[in-house]
Amino acid sequence: MAALIYRRAFSDSYGLTLLGSGEVPSISETRRRIFLAERRTDIGRPDHFYKGYLQHRLGDARDVSELPWIVLRSLAGRYLERRDGLVAVRYELFGEWHELLPFLSPLAVIIAFLVEEDRGPGPGVDPRPFLASEIGDTALIGAVDPGLEDIVRRKGLNELHMHLNGSTELDVLWPDACAAPVAVYAELKDAERKSPEPTAELYEQLEPGLTPYGIYRRLRAARRVRRHLVMELASDLEVGRADGRPATGLAALSEAAEFGRSDMDWPYPRWPALSLHPARVLFRGRAYRPIVEEAGFLYACLSALKRDPGHRAIGTGLYFNLLVLTQLARLAVQQVDESGFDQFQKYTLLGTRERIERRYGDRFRQLNVREPFQTLSHLEGRFAPKASAAGTCALITDIVKGYLEFRRCPHAKEARRLEGPPPPCLTGHSCGGEGCGGIGRPEAELFLVAHFIKRLPSARNDYARRFRDSDLRATLDEQARILCALVKGNATVRALLQGVDGASNELHAPPEPFAPAFRLVRRAGIPRATFHVGEDFRHLLSGIRAVAEALAFLDLQSGDRIGHATALGIDPALWLDRTAPRAVLSRLEALDNAVFAHRALAAIGGFAGDLLRLESLIAVHSDALYDAERSPDLLHRAWELRRLDPLAVRAVERSLQEGGRPATATTVAEEARFMASTTIDETRAAELRLVADTVARSGSAYELFSQRHALDPARAMDPVDIDAAVISLEAFAALQDHVLGLVNNRGVALETLPTSNLRISFYDEMAEHHLYRWLGLVGPVIVNRPTICVGSDDPGIFATNLRNEYAVIGSVLRHRFKLTSAEATRTLEKLNDNGRVHRFVPPGVGFKRPRDT
Ligand SMILES: [Zn+2]
Ligand SMILES: [Zn+2]
Structure with missing residues (x-):
């Protein structure tokens, strides 16, 4: 230093x-x-x-x-x-x-x-x-x-991950x-x-x-x-x-x-x-x-x-x-x-930024560095939806107004009402002859991503309601419905809101409670999704598993993205070196990790020693949680059911109970299908149909799924400490590569946020960042190298901006990995192009190119 x-x-x-x-x-x-x-x-x-x-x-x-x-x-x-x-x-x-x-x-x-x-x-x-x-x-x-300057001049940068507040x-x-x-x-x-x-x-x-x-x-x-x-x-x-x-x-x-x-x-x-x-x-x-x-x-x-x-x-x-x-x-x-x-x-809870960050105009200038403000061609601003539709609409109005003021667009005056289609200046088409100030790149566009907030569960509420993360699920459902209503009723919101995300403290909630909300907004026409995951974790296995869960439960597909995924990139040896020799996890988390790793390593093949160790962990923890040893296969099948909305499952079970019938996979599937056919709320009907289809195939896994949700918190959260090195280094690396393969199979891109990771994660210097491993510049070797795009996360909190993120990446490429200036520029340009390809824009805009390329 x-x-x-x-x-x-x-x-x-x-x-x-x-x-x-x-x-x-x-x-x-x-x-x-x-x-x-x-x-x-x-x-x-x-x-x-x-x-x-x-x-x-x-x-x-x-x-x-x-x-x-x-x-x-x-x-x-x-x-x-x-x-x-x-x-x-x-x-x-x-x-x-x-x-x-x-x-x-x-x-x-x-x-x-x-x-x-x-x-x-x-x-x-x-x-x-x-x-x-x-x-x-x-x-x-x-x-x-000059290389970075040239990229900015020709193409502008694509900011794919930035929280407007912060x-x-x-x-x-x-x-x-x-x-x-x-x-x-x-x-x-x-x-x-x-x-x-x-x-x-x-x-x-x-x-x-x-x-x-x-x-x-x-x-x-x-x-x-x-x-x-x-x-x-x-x-x-x-x-x-x-x-x-x-x-x-x-x-x-x-x-x-x-x-x-x-x-x-x-x-x-x-x-x-x-x-x-x-x-x-x-x-x-x-x-x-x-x-x-x-x-x-x-x-x-x-x-x-x-x-x-x-x-x-x-x-x-x-x-x-x-x-x-x-x-x-x-x-x-x-x-x-x-x-x-x-x-x-x-930092996000402290309130130091509350006051000034209610106004947005100055921030767009800051992010575009200096006159003539041509740094960014695409900006995806993330915001947290408010508790009411009116509050969320007012927030979006403030953002839009600030952006139009920044561009010196006369439509800024009308932004107060946020009615009708969006002014062209928002979506990459300059107003041109309408007296618009023409500040910023002509093709510059602003789109929005609503990020839901993860939160800690209340063990008491969850136990009483018999399903996990019940408070969070209720909030997510409310907020998702608000977004759906706004998208339906407001043409500007419909044009700007191109995706959803789940942000905040990953140690507070896993991906699964977000699954119903993501389905809901997708059905309402918000096309894309991304999710903060694998950023911070109690154990590397927890982080790798969380990324796999986000992919599976949130059904991320081609065009979607994942934020951070540090767990898929960090060198396992470096992680082991920086973390404590033992990690304290809840028993449930320890079991989930073992089941996940067992399943994946068995599929990859060749890790007999690791598998044996994991099997004994699975036996011990499943016995302690469910009073009987469960097989890895059954536990895995129950894991797959986690995409379901447990609120819908509980409603079906209650209905069975009222009719005096037992709840088994068969009866739950039948009852769910019947309830779906009689319910008016289309969202609820769709969730019930998903329950019917998924549970019908699950057999005894359904019972285990149901049991898990109803576990006594004292048992589920019972802290157990496990070895950081619970599996071999080779096994960790193989798991990372395996999940990166799943990411690639689905056509999902990874957002990387170098300074944010340097400040929050295990790294002491930028050269240790996992980006360089993903790029193939340093080992352990990754076969399934991901598609990477770059963002700045919270530029104020991390004292950065997108241009400087690229500058710092370039600096490490040249000084640490000894790339020539031309080679480093090519890498930066590739990353920025990935950003353009994977940016969230309405269908049909995806192939828009800046003018002079
Ligand atoms: Zn304009
Ligand atoms: Zn973020």
Whole structure:
């Protein structure tokens, strides 16, 4: 990891607490804390290693006020350069830079570069027009890569996996939070009420005892400190106070920084309103885009520090600003030292993004990098449907409106009603002569994918209702019906909503409860589906099995996709190396894994030793669950019934019971067929017919299926620990290849999300990502190499965008796998072409090509 020491320079929460109580931390103690923070992340290295870095990198600093300029200037010098007229990341260092982003504000580094370069306006001149042309709409800049540039220019990128919420970058989020601490506090409180435990864990992880109120007090203080900096920077502002004491200097700064002080008790003019961005106060004039305003503020501060590095009030004020910003980053951007989906989910539950992410226009600009916004040709925005049809419709309206505003399309004004067919600008046909702004690629298109949310089961409810995941199933049914109604009644929704997905924490729910909802929306005409699966798992077998279950139970077919599927790509040896030697699973999960692996390995052939071990596990666990050993074959046949809606099965059983008849496979099939013929609800009739057809063939497997759903949770969830290496490495790899074969047989493509996986999964560096194994560049060898397309997942939370995902893939291809630039470009282009082929578009649009290919 590069940028050691530097990357921790603004993470000193103890120093922040001191500043918040009126004390400026000493440089020697701050250096010690930075050293310790760095050392904690990798205790394998000797002290002198870090101390050497510390001396080299921060040795000259005599005061904390000097840290912002020293650190930002050094990072700018190392990573950035001017190429083709733009500030860019150095080509060979892009991977390093990308891994550094969770630690800091990239905008601050870019501004340090511009200040050092000294091409901008001098003191007293508004730098925002200069900055507006220098900085696009994002601080997540890329490296100059002519190959990638050529692909973007000729074809545009196809973004196939991106959640619209979770996409705003830190440098836009930060000034917005500073502008409205009260509103942010309200969102944080609301989120805390909804998910008390996970949010509390994240606050505690950041700093013991921290609460939403603590964050609020810091944002409030940061806002005042930013105003104080304006006073320092603009001596001509009328900023004195009544008693004649100076409004500038360290003592006045300390008053602004005090956490415990309310704005009312801050003895300086609060006009213009504190919510106004400091750059607006400083330079007056018209408003610029939020990221340019923030750039203007940083430019003024860093220019002043370059001129006078010893200016303690400006240096300390900016240091304070960066410390609070880094805390917000830790609440809004997935950190490097936090892995697993549980960690990631806390970011989505915390509420830091709620407020700003209600508006969509700016995000489309950010995702398209800079004027003329031609990065993306296809964007599939994912959103979570709301609890009501009206709420879901309002959400889609906001998204559509934001997109049309981004394209400067006059139809944006009508978007409020969302009636009639969609404006051409949404679906890849520019409005042309209708006074449309023509922003973005002419063929750019926006489609939507509704992602259902996985959730934890309630053991009590499930036991009472006698089927598993009963709450989730009820919610899914409701939401699927809402989507069906919207698609039926609204031409714009019908045109845009091209697929469904299941997202969120995979450890909370398997694919099977989603099966009825997926069938329902397909029948209603939402043509495509994808599913987050094999992304995070308690055991590699669980992950591989989950992908196979998604394929089978959700009936994924040609044109559909799967999100992540890390379990099918990760080198089993690497997984074994990174995971604990034993995994704790529920007994049910342990049994399912053994049955699945047994079935697949028997079909592949040649794994006698593994099969024997699995057979004994199956005997033990099935006996403990069902009071009798069950054969692998019977268990597998019962597994196949899981595509059924257990609610429908239970209704059939109840009907039999009322008629005094026993429930066997034969009677259930008969009764289901009869009920299907008499029910009016077509969806329900279809589910009953599926029950009749499937159960008729199942014999005694039906009984086992029924028993499993009704298991006492204490028994089913009984934790058992199993060896991580429960089967051989060769067997793991064979299972991965086997399921990849099933994926290919069905014509399903895999969405890969490199940065998301790097941050959440088992990988320490991008070169370990399974993409390269799928591409055949590294072993263990895969025979059934999949069709891969690329997405960025949550660009804000992961500090990335689609272009940078390609850039980082390219960087590893060249620097680690030693491909030539031309070879790497060919691979990137292939991935992007896969995206175009497998993108979700209405039938008939599938062969549309960009104009000039
Ligand atoms: Zn238009
Ligand atoms: Zn995702």
